[in-house]
Amino acid sequence: MAAQADEKESAESLLAETQKKIGDAFDIFDHESNKTVDVREVGTIIRSLHCCPTEGELHDLLSEMEEEEPTGYIRYDMFLKTMTNVLMERKFKPSPEDQLLKAFEVLDTEKRGHLLVDELTKYMTEEGEPFTQEELEEMLSAAVDTEKGVILYKDYAPLMAVDDAS
CATH class of the missing domain: 1.10.238.10 (EF-hand)
Structure with a gap:
């Protein structure tokens, strides 16, 4: 009891x-x-x-x-x-970091470890459910490595993932 x-x-x-x-x-x-x-x-x-x-x-x-x-x-x-x-009911939970990394790796067909801004822009606006211009700009502002001008997705994926504890 x-x-x-x-x-x-x-x-x-x-x-x-x-x-x-x-x-x-x-x-x-x-x-x-x-x-x-x-x-x-x-x-x-x-x-x-x-x-x-x-x-x-x-x-x-x-x-x-x-x-x-x-x-x-x-x-x-x-x-x-x-x-x-x-x-x-824990609906609409964000994807875990490892799943996000795999998705970026699929997009990185040349296995460079990064995506070019033009590549990510194309994927995010032309494939699946397209991002709005505002969503795209917000994502790029967080994703692009300012020194190299590319998306180092191994650094970006952890920022997109949310700990289950939260």
Whole structure:
């Protein structure tokens, strides 16, 4: 019985901690302090919680959170409900570092240990789900080695990975 009570208390503690993280992230973007955020900022909030949904998955999450008549804003109670489920089910977790390295190695067909800016730009804008210009610029600002002018992906992959502890 005591073990069961401890397990319940641990689950409740995890839930409370998760909901606090969600609330803290939401509050940063609640500029009017009225428990709403601009729908355009929800993707940023979700990603700040270490969730990496595709644009399609993000669209699905937004439709789950929006009012029947979309207002352009997402209410905190709807965001909290949806994101609690997402985080507790560990959905949209970022790829681990070794998987990211393998992906870069596949792109590095000449096995140079780096990618050229033009190569990465082409892959990120023409393949799969294309990055927007803003996303691409943000990625390149973090990925490009300023001295060499290339992406040293062995250095960049760890920055993209998120520790499970967070």
